[in-house]
Structure formats: structure tokens, C-alpha cells
Amino acid sequence: MSSFRVSGRGRVDHTQPIQFTFDGKKIKGFKGDTVASALLANGIHLMGRSFKYHRPRGAVTAGSEEPNALVGTRRGPGRFEPNTRATVQEIWDGLQVNSQNRYPSLSFDIGAINDKAYMLFSAGFYYKTFMWPKSFWDKVYEPFIRAAAGLGVSPTEPDPDHYASRYLHTDVLIIGAGPAGLAAALSAARAGSRVTLVDENPEAGGSLLSEPSAQIEDMPAWDWVGKTVAELKELGVKLMTRTTAIGYYHQNMVGLCEKLTDHLASPDGETPRERMWRVRAKQVVLAQGALEKPLVFDGNDRPGVMLAGSAQTYLNRYGVRVGDKAVILTSHDSAWYAAFDLADAGTTIAAIVDTRAEPNADLVAEATKRGIRIMAGHTVTGTEGRLRVKSVRVNPVTGSSVGAPEVIGCDCLLMSGGWTPSLHLFSHTKGTLAWDEERQTFLPDHKAEECEIAGAGRGLWGIEAVLNDGAAMGAAAVKSLGKDIAPASYTVANDRPGTGVSHKELPTDLDAGKARAFVDYQNDVTAKDLRLAVREGMRSIEHVKRYTTNGMATDQGKMSNINGLNIASDALGVPQPKVGLTTFRPPYTPTTFGAFCGYHKGSHFEVTRKTPIDSWAEENGAAYEPVSLWRRAWYFPKDGEDMHAAVDRECRATRASVGIFDASTLGKIEVVGPDAVEFMNRMYTNPWTKLAPGRARYGLLLGDDGFIRDDGVIGRLADDRFHVTTTTGGAARVLNMMEDYLQTEWPDLDVWLTSTTEQWATIALNGPNARKVLEPFVEGQDMSDEAFPHMSVSECRVGGFPARLFRISFTGEVGFEVNVPAHAGRALWEMLYEAGKKYDICPYGTETMHVLRAEKGYIIVGQDTDGTVTPHDAGLSWAIGKMKPDFVGKRGLARPDLVAEGRKQLIGLLTEDGKTKLEEGAQIVLDPNQPKPMKMVGHVTSSYHSDAAGRPIAMALLEDGFNRMGETIYIPMPDRVIKAQVTGTVFYDPEGARLKL
Amino acid sequence: MTHFSALSLIKNALSGQKNWEPQWPDSEPKAEYDVIIVGAGGHGLGAAYYLAKEHGITNVAVIDKGWLGGGNTGRNTTIIRSNYLYDESAKLYDHALDLWDGLSQELNYNVMYSQRGVLMLAHNVHDVQSFQRHVHANRLNGVDNVWLSKEEAKEFCPPLDISPNARYPVVGAALQRRAGTARHDAVAWGYARGAAARGVDIIQNCPVTAIRRGPDGRVTGVETAKGFIGAKKVAVSAAGHTSVVMDTAGVRMPLESYPLQALVSEPIKPIFPCVVMSNSVHAYISQSDKGELVIGSGTDQYTSYSQRGGLPLIEHTVAAICEIFPIFNRMRMLRKWGGIVDVTPDRSAILGKTPVPGLYVNCGWGTGGVKATPGAAHTLAWTVAKDDPHPANAPFTLERFSTGRLIDEAAAAAVAH
Amino acid sequence: MLLIHCPYCNQTLPEAEFTYAGEAHIARPADPSSVSDEEWRDFLFIRTNVKGPHYERWRHFHGCGRYFNAVRDTVSDRFLITYKTDDPRPELSKLLEKSK
DSSP states (O other), X not given: OOTXXXXXXXXXXXXXXXXXXXXXXXXXXXXXXXXXXXXXXXXXXXXXXXXXXXOEEEOOOSSTTOSSOEXXXXXXTTOEEEEXXXXXXXXXXXXXXXXXXOSXXXXXXXXXXXXXXXXXXXXXXXXXXXXXXXXXXXXXXHHHHHHHSOSBOOOOSXXXXXXXXXXXXXXXXXXXXXXXXXXXXXXXXXXXXXXXXXXXXXXXXXXXXXXXXXXXXXXEHHHHHHHHHXXXXXXXXXXXXXXXEEEEEGGGEEEEEEEOXXXXXXXXXXXXXXXXXXXXXXXXXXXXXXXXXXXXXXXXXXXXXXXXXXXXXXXXXXXXXXXXXXXXEESBTHHHHXXXXXXXXTOEEEEEEESSSSOOHHHHHXXXXXXXXXXXXXXXXEXXXXXXXXXXXXXXXXXXXXOOOEEEEOSEEEEEXXXXXXXXXXXXXXXXXXXXXXXTEEEEOSOSSSEEEOXXXXXXXXXXXXXXXXXXXXXXXXXXXXXXXXXXXXXEESXXXXXXXXXXXXXXXXXXXXXXXXXXXXXXXXXXXXXXXXXXXXXXXXXXXXXXOTTOSTTTTTTXXXXXXXXXXXXXXXXXXXXXXXXXXXXXXXXXXXXXXXXXXXXXXXXXXXXXXXXXXXXXXXXXXXXXXXXXXEEOOOTTOOHHHHHXXXXXXXXXXXXXXXXXXXXXXXXXXXXXXXXXXHHBSSOOTTOOXXXXXXXXXXXTTSOEEEEEEEEEEETTEEEEEEOTTTHHHHHHHHHHIIIIIOTTSOOEEEEOTTTEEEEEEESTTHXXXXXXXXXXXXOSTTTSXXXXXXXXXXXXXXXXXXXXXXXXXXXEEEEXXXXXXXXXXXXXHHHHGXXXXXXXXXXXXXXXXXXXXXXXXXXXXXXXOOTTTXXXXXXSOTTOSOOTTHHHHTSGGGSOTTOEEEEEEXXXXXXXXXXXXXXXXXXXXXXXXXXXXXXXXXXXXETTTTEEEXXXXXXXXXXXXXXXXXXXXXXXXXXXXXXXXXXXXXXXXXXXX | OOOOOHHHHHHHHHTTTOOOOOSSOOOOOXXXXXXXXXXXSHHHHHHHHHHHHHHOOOOEEEEOSSSTTOSGGGSSOOEEXXXXXXXXXXXXXXXXXXXXXXXXXXXXXOOOOBOOOEEEEEOSHHHHHHHHHHHHHHHHHTOOOEEEEHHHHHHHSTTOOOOTTSSSOOXXXXXXXXXEEOOHHHHHHHHHHHHHHTTOEEEOSOOXXXXXXXXXXXXXXXXXXXXXXXXXXXXXOOGGGHXXXXXXXXXXXXXXXEEEXXXXXXXXXXXXXXXXXXXXXXXXXXXXXXXXXXXXXXXXXXXXXXXXXXXXXXXXHHHHHHHHOGGGTTOEEEEEEEEEEEEOTTSXXXXXXXXXXXXXXXXXXGGXXXXXXXXHHXXXXXXXXXXXXXXXXXXXXXXXXXXXXXXXXXXXXXXXX | OOEEEETTTTEEEEXXXXXXXXXXXXXXXXXXXXXXXXXXXXXXXXXXXXXXXXXXXXXXXXXTOOEEEEEEETTTOOEEEEEETTSOOOOHHHHHHHHO
């Protein structure tokens, strides 16, 4: 192992070596390492390239807020993901890691040429150029910009992994298992509440994992964490690690994403890769801690420049010294402790540069004891080193004057600009923040959900203060659930309290205009860019952000927001709260799409509804078409037949003898009650009072705007009972609409509505031999024309099953629709099919159904009508009960535009050559030679080859169509103009002779 | 106003970027204007720009309750297309598309209008019928839109899954090649800069609390957080907040405001060459210049001004995208946000005069506002200047909700069967 | 996802069980034929679209199936009350007082 690994130190398992690859090179680490900690242990800081300038970058953090160290991770075929944070990804044997956004290699990247021309690529430069010549934008400039942008590459194969989702209900959800979260969980659990404690890290402990020397209740911090976790488990607390709270939604619903396999060398294949939890909590405690801020100075982005707290984490948690010779640059006490820990572990601390003139005397004494040089009241004005920092330029600052520099050699620069409370989830709730002048940060103000904020999130600092606050907030959370508990009080020895100051960019003795002082590392936004945006009139932080892209990188401003705000506020000369804060949006950290999809993938993306007869169709080679959520048999091709041939055959067979069709998808609604007939009179356009039990009628349903919504045959079974059918796609909508009117407009009506779509299987038999096939199976109904004429309905038995038998036709042939209980559907179908064989019975699908109905001019709502069509337009005026005082749509129909002359009306079309089939959707004109834009007068709604008519037929909506019978109209196609004649819509058996037995 | 050019960029680079001027001043209100536009989004700023440039009306204020471009202008998925079915819509959106085409040069501000093509996927016979109807109507209206087989669609957009076994198999697609995306913020900024240079005042952070009318019923001005500001004419272009503002003038609107959510992925190198929309699964996707996959969904079911939106809709949207583009399943969502869209009963805009003399309204763009920006702005300016409809906005009246002469693009695609 | 109290089931349940049904207390005119085109437009299309407490309807679609009324603040999406269809329209001032 390299000299950067501190033997025996940290929480990694020094007995379990692990090997992975980085850009093809074998790297050794230990179990418990992240990619970043393992690389650092091998002395590798260079891990990535920035977005715009392709500057070499190293890990600047040790956590999920990392903006620089983004890598591609791969686990064999299909398992690749770009932009993985090296500081989070745990290593396992065989993990393949690649750097990104560089060509040809990470250490030599041609894209870095951008860096040389940085003065040109100032904020918003692209708004000001690339406009000439105009055609160059699409062809030259934009492809170039796009190729340069982006970070990693996209996956290119479907994802072989699966994902899961779960609901969880809990009394108290605590987010963050650091000292505040652990103490809060103890309070809540001891009070007897159901507690869920989540943390994005592989183990609980949070900042305590980086502070092993602290003593809590006379116990080393790590021992206290262990004991606490054990007690929490004992108390039944659900502790979820590797689990990120991604979003905080309405009424205390929190989305959690749990990572289950990304850290494993060989996942079992059963476990989902990630699981999305939708947690509904009575109370939420936000204990997400605080994030350390970088300082903004020239060269603050070289590999080896890192947050001091992160360096402390690498040392204490991973046993890795991030360098041999460090310079510390800080405006906060916390970095001093990092320096002490590193010094004690063998790293030379070349200097502690504190921007404050008089740092805490105790810290100074501690440093002095270790022989560390202290440079108080100093600043850093630059760094050197191409792929790794090698020196730091340090200057004294007196008031506003910056003194002469001294260059100090080093291999890492550890900085701290203070800490920002992590309030992302709180912001998701639309809770408000207030600027805290003393701490120079935003703190929670007005709460919009049932939550408490604990610890560093409230601006507290030091383990003892945070533990006690956590305990108090845990108690506060359960108090609102009616549980009283006195919060525990904690004493901490070797605590590391501290304070600090906040800065804009640090002062310099050099030309500030040339400083490369980065605020948003990933997006290469510098302090100068922010000032330029302000100079150009961007006055709100939203404008500054959008103009410069500050805060829009994959860390979503975790590193850059407050520094950016400080600089913008200084440039504008107004205090920070007046400049505003950009809104944090979910997810807290980038979250896998697959986790959002959960189980909704492939056939589970959405249900596929199948009829009771679907399996027969499948066994008999049906081709299917999707119709709303259903799959329906489209046609039944025989060997070698295409759709056209199959449909022609099915049509012929049905008209010649008998066809059988699965109509089970039709919506069915049972309308029952003393006022059923009145209800039907009000809902449908037709009159129902005189329809006798045992008779059926075509029903037309409008919206109150007067336009056609749905249609279907409706049978009256008894004085107080109707069997209503609807279109396949309209079933739920129609029932919803009926319920709406019944419950809210006409509560006086005594009616019950029940959906029976799935209770009945519906088999349609059509053709001159239909009765012959059916009759032997019917009990309790005389099937003669006199006893059971067209448009009859009967409750009887068919094939031994209780049935509702309709004599209706959607084909123009003698037709029956048999409704039997769903479970009997396939059995009856097979009986009828067997019996029909002697009549050459032919199963047919929806396409043949469409052709047969079109030959008769029967409309399909949604195809021949489109939501702008009135009954009159569709030629259905006869379906309107003219004597009724009211029905849904009656008033709407009387509106000026709906009674206007010349509306589009449904007519038939026959192409002049008798051979050309029109395209559905094709547009109609009267003058084909007019220039574009042409005056269109209608469009083709239905078009089929008709075997019965021996030619193609079509229906169309045509302006003033009823008055254009016999006229020639034109359908201009891309390659030719088709002539057609306007006709009626009935193309077959206009007298209806075939409906009679 | 500094003219933007490569030369000015180089010159300023050499002088340390210190000489750039503000692109627009942050104005304080005058006592009175000829025209006040309520709402400083792309539509309102654009209308001010065209009032000044094409109608010589420069005594104009654009007033916003927040920062300019902070509403839907900055919260959309930047899709621009004009392949609408009805003549009325096609005319207005194509007018917008024509203006988009030269907008960067017109404004001397690169709005990055990228004609990447918009592909609308058909998943079943009904979709095919509906899209063919669009394609044919568009062709005869002179709007480009062509039908592609599923293989041609795959060639145009390689990440597309066209396997017949998908839950929503792709059976074909309609493609408008001139359609594409633009940089939404730049549109607002470009118009603001152009309008300000011509004398328009842009007044930010100044909520309009009421529209005032004189004894004759005519508009006299607006009450604001900064006091009363007089105006001969007032145009309301306040998107989701239009109902609230119009109500103060006694005009009740046929509008409902819904949350609309969108999201982006982490940025990746170019993989997605166009815009793809699927109405059947309610999702659309493109890739931004920055490399993020930009994904939009339908509206939440309830009206709201919260700009929040729920998790289930986002889950459905992401699942829909991954169903059509399975290679994106391991990509990560970076950011999700919500806007407020104002929706009319026929899902088409209301643009023109109101029953109140001197009061004009531009609203109801629903989910289609960004693509209309220059067209809406240009024709709104015409109508305000001339107190008369522009030929392209004439059908988009308030009266149509009384007469029944709706422009119902969604009903035209209505699914039943 | 909102949590919604169904006044018929007397249970608070997730939004997934419910469908939104638009503004409440817009009665269909008793005699539609006697109203003007403008009045009919108002019934069909004109909505208050209020920013703040909004009287609206929901349906417990995947539950009891009943339509009911609610007052929800469209700024916070928080429900002030849900009530049965035939309950009187609650007074806003009292609701606001109660929610404080």
C-alpha cells in the first residue's frame, strides 16, 4: 500500500484489499473505500475535467456534493452509468471506472484549449455571437458547442437491472444519521414512536465518523455511535443506510431512494438495484447537517485543492492522507482541527493561512505546539501546478491592502470558507428561509410542513450543541404526537466548537480581471463571470444564475450558491437577502431514472386489459391492435395472408354465412332504479319513456357543450333497469359523467349506476346464418323474427349460461350479441364456434368490424367524430328526442356556431377511379389548383377497401356536406390529386333488407 | 446599446470584460404610460418590443411581480413547433415559427433556435389517423410536417425503441423538421434588451394589484405595489396569474391554472438529435445544448399556484421515457421543477380585445406558450396598437366560448372507439 | 401526493384514490333553455381560478365513488375542509380562523 494510507486508521477494512480499474489501470483499495478515497490513497488527485474549460480537477469533497470527481462506472454489459460521483461510489473487486470529458486522455486533453481562450468564453458569451451567418448556427456552431458540452457519455444499452418501490408509514422520519439525527431518533424512539432514520452514507454516524477523538458521555465517538445504533435497533427503529431523501412533497410525503447493489461485487440478481420509498410521516426531523464552502481565489480548482473538512474525513474515515505537505487556507476554526489531525498523522503542515487577523488563541497554541507556521490575516492569491497543485502564493492583508506574496511549496491546499446549513429538503416544502446576519447564511424561518430542523441545519456548531439540539427536536417531534419525553442531555469532551467568517472572493494584489477564481467548479463559473453578469444588468440571483450557469451543475449549487450570492450581493451593493436565493428543487442528489420507474417497465408500464376470450384469439393466431388499455384481436390471418387478404376473407364469410366477434371490451353500465327512465331521458339525447322492456335503442350521449361524447346500444330490461353499452375507450368516462350528473345535479333521482364491463363477456354473431348457429343454444326466448325482432333484448339462457341476448347489428347483417358472465365467455365462444363450423363460421377482428360497419355508414365515435361534431353534423338528428324539455347537451346545441349553416357534416366519398383507397386523415379541397395555404373543407375519417361494394369506400367530414351530394371534391396528396364524389354514407344494402330474417 | 458581435466579444475580452453595459435598466415607474403590459415574460416583453419597433409606441411599461422572465418563460421545456391541425392554430404558430427563424439576428441576441426537428410518435391506429390528419392539413397549409415509418423514425432518432413488443409500440411518427428548441431565458432577455433600447421601461418586483377603470368603463391604469400608474391601454400577459389580474377589472376568464412539471437529467455528450413527443404516454424529451435530457410531462390533475407538483406524475413521466428509450434507465434525474399553466376549455389561447375598452389579454397558452412567444408578442402588439385583431390572432377571441366556435386541438385528437 | 379526507368514508387517503372534478358550487341552470348564450358560457367555462382558498370538487374514484366538495388553498395545496355534496357551502372566514 502507498505511503498515503495510514496503517490501521479509519473505518475501512485493512484486511480486505479490493482491486478496481481507473482508466484501465489497476488500483488497490480496501473494503469501505470510495473510488475517491482509494485513488487518493494511491496519490492520485486528478480525477476529472471541468465542463467548459476542461481544466484538470480532483475531488474537492468527500461526499455527495462533489462537483469535480465525476466518473463513468461500469459493471459488464448494459451496466454503465456516467457522472457517478467518485466520492460516493464504493469500490468492489472488478469495478471499472473511467474518467470523462477528456480526449485523448485525462492528463492530456485537447479540449483544454478552451482554457487558453477563457477571456472569450466569459459568462453568456454565446448569447452575443454565433449569429452570423445565420445558417451556421444549426450546422456549425451548435454541433460544436454540443460536442464540447455534456460530461460523461450516455449508456447505449437497455438496463438489465430491476428496481422496486414501496410505501412506508412512520411516526417520525429522521433524515440524516449524524449526531443530531441519532440523538433525535433516541428521543423519539424512547418515547415509544415508530421511527425511521435514513442516511445516504453506508453507515450511520455522519460527521462523528470524521471525529474519532471526541468523547461523548465518556465514550469515544465511534463507540457511542455503535452503542446508539444498537439501542435504536433494540427500540425498533428502522435504520436505512445508502438511502437518500430525494424530495419532500405535500403533507409530509418524502421520497427516499435506497441503493441496494451498487456497492456489491456480485449482486444476487434477485435484489433490486435501487428501491424508491414513498414515506408518509407524521413528523419529519431534518438533520442533514451542513456543507463546507470553498474559498474563492485564483487557482482554487487545481487537483490537490480540497475542502479541509473533506481532508479530515479522508484521514479519519478512510485512513488516507491527501498529501505529504499541506497548506491550510481558512476563514473558519474547523480547518485548524483538520490540520492538527493531518499533522498528527504525519503530513507536514507548511502553514495555516487564516484570513482572520486574530484566530482563536487556543487553536494558535495547539498549532504552535505542533510547530505549525501560522499566517493570520493572510490570503491566498494564486496556486501553481498543472495536474496537481505544487505551490501556493500567500499574501498578508491589512485592511484593504494586500501585501507582497510569498510562495509556499505544497502538494495539497486545504481550504474552508465556513459551512452552509443543508436546507434543500426544507426548501422543497416551500418553507421560508431568513438571512442570519451573524452567521452570514440562510436559516429556516416559516415552516410549511410538520417538521423540525435539528443541529447544523439551524446554524449550530460543535458536537455537544448539535447532540443536545437533536435530542430536543426529537422530543419536539413526538410531543405533537402526544408523547412527552425529557430530551437527554449530552456532554462531549474533546469537542471541536468553532466560528468563522464568510467571504466573497478573496482579495488579491494581482489583476482581479485575470483571476481564475472558481465559484461553480463544474460549470467553470468564476467570480469575474458573476460580476460581469451584474454589470450587464442581471440583478436577481435567478438572472445571475441563469446567465452564468452558477449553481446549475450536478451539485445543484451545493458548493457555489452562497459564495455566488456573496459576490453578486457585493457587486450589486445590496445585502444578500435582497438579491435572493435560488430555489432548491428535488432531487437532493441526482437519482436514477430506473428508481422512479420502479416496477413500471415493459408489460408492467401499464396494464394490458384482456377479454375472457383473448386466450382463444391468441391460440388461433390473432394479430392484435391496442385500443385504449385493451388489446383486441385485429384480424385472424391464415397461412401467408396479409391484413388486406384476411380482412376481405372475414368480411366475405360474415356477409355470406356467419362471423363471430369478441365484443367484450364494449363498456357496459347497469342503470337501475325507480327513476332510471327519467335519468336516461336526461342523460341521452334519445327519448326512453316509450321504449318497452325487451326492446333496445341506439343511444347518443353529448356533453353539455352539445358535442358528441359517446354512443352505444341500450336495452331496457325492465321498467326500472337499462343495460347501457358504451364505446370501448369511453366506458370509464361515461360512467364518471353519469355519476357526476346523478350525484351533483340530480340528487333527487333514485338511480344506481354500476359498471358491468368486466362482468359480461360479449360475443357477436353476424350474418345470414347467425340465428341458425345460435338458436340451438338459447333457452327461454323464442328466436323467431316476430317474437324477437331486430332491436330486441332478452334475459334468457344461452349454452346453459344466464345471458342477456341482444338482437342488434353493427354489420348490416342479422346480428346477435350474447352477454354471458365473464367466466363463461370462452366456453360459450367455443360452443358457438364448434356449432358454427358447419356454416363455415369465421372469427373476425376489429378491422373487419370496422369495414362492415363502414359499409353501412355506422359511425365510430372518436374516428368519424372528434369532439367538435354535433348529432346533426354526424347525420344523427333522428336520435334527438325533440319533445324532451332538456337533456345533456340540448342547450349547448342551440349555441350560434352549432346551428350555423355550412358546418362540417359526415358524408360518404367514392373515388372517381373506383380503385384508389383514400388515406384516413387526408384533407379535402374544392379547388386543387389554389396556392398554399389551401382552403380545406374537410377530411377523410374512415376509409376501407370494401369487398361487398367491390371498391374502396370512405366517409368524411365535409363543409356543408349534406348539400354537396353528387359533387366532385379533391384530395391533394403529396404526389397527385385524387378526385372523389360526395355520396351518402350507406354503401351496402341501403334498404336494410338483410337485417330481416 | 452595445451591438453584440464576435468583434465586440474579442474587444471586451481584451479589456477584461469591464466595458459591457447593462442589457436593460431596472426602471422606476413614471406617472403614466401609453401602454402598460402586465407580465414581463417572453410574451409581454416581446409585445413591448414590437410596439416600439413596429408601431412607434415607446411610452410603454412592462410590469412584473417578480423578475423578468421568471415565470413560465424560464420554466418550460423550450419546444418550438407549428404542426397544429386547425388553420387558425397553424397560422398563428407558423407566424411564430417564421419569427423564431430570424429572431437571433432581429434581436442581435443569440436565442439559440435550433431546428432539430420534432418527432411525434404514433402508437396505435387512432394515433396514425390523427397524425395523418395533421400531416395532410399541415402540408396544404404550407406547414412542414411529414409522416415517417417506424424505421425512418428510428433512423432520425437512434435511441428510439421500435420493437413491436413494447407496451406502447411505435408504429410511425410525424416529423416537423423546422421545429426544435430555443434558449428560453435568452428570448426574454433579448426582447427586454431590444425593448429597453427603444425606450420601454421594465419595472420588476412590482405586483399589479388591480386594473382601474374610469366612469366610462375604460381602462385608466393599474394599481401596483409602487402606487397607481396611469395608462391609456393595458395588456395583461400574466400566464397562470391572468385570472387573478383580470378579475380586478371585472372580467371573469374561462381559465384554470394547473401545475406543469418538467425535469432534466445530468448532462451527457450528444446522444439525442431531436425532440420526441408521445401524446399517448404524455411525455416529451429533447437534449439541451448543455447536454441535459430535458423531459416534460402532462399537468397534475388539480388546479394550483404552488409550483410544486407531486411525485407520482414524475414517476409516470420518467417511466414513459424509459419505456420508449430504454437506454436512459440508468441516467439520473438532476432537477425537477414546476410551472403554472393557464388552460382554456379548448386548450387554445385567448389573444385580443376584451369587453373592457382599452384592456387586452394574452393568455391560455396552456403547455404551448414558449413556442408561440414571438407570434403572440407580435400580434398582441398589433392589436394593442390598432385596437383591432391581427389576421393571425383574430379567431382567438373570448367570444368563442359563447358562440361555440372553439379551436379545439385536443378534441380533434379525442380518443374514444 | 396530497392526502384527502373523504367525508363519506370518513378516512384520509392518498390522492391516487381520487380524481379532481373542477370548481364546486356551479349549479347547472334548472331550465337551460331559458338562459342566454353568455349565461350558458358562464356555466360551462367561466371559473374563478382563485389563488388562495378554492371551492372545488373531488371524486373518491377508487373508493366509495362519491363526489364531494372541498376548500383547498391553491397556493399551499393544503385542504381547509372537505364536505358532503349536500352540505352548505362553508364560510371562508370561519375556515380560515379554524385553520389558524
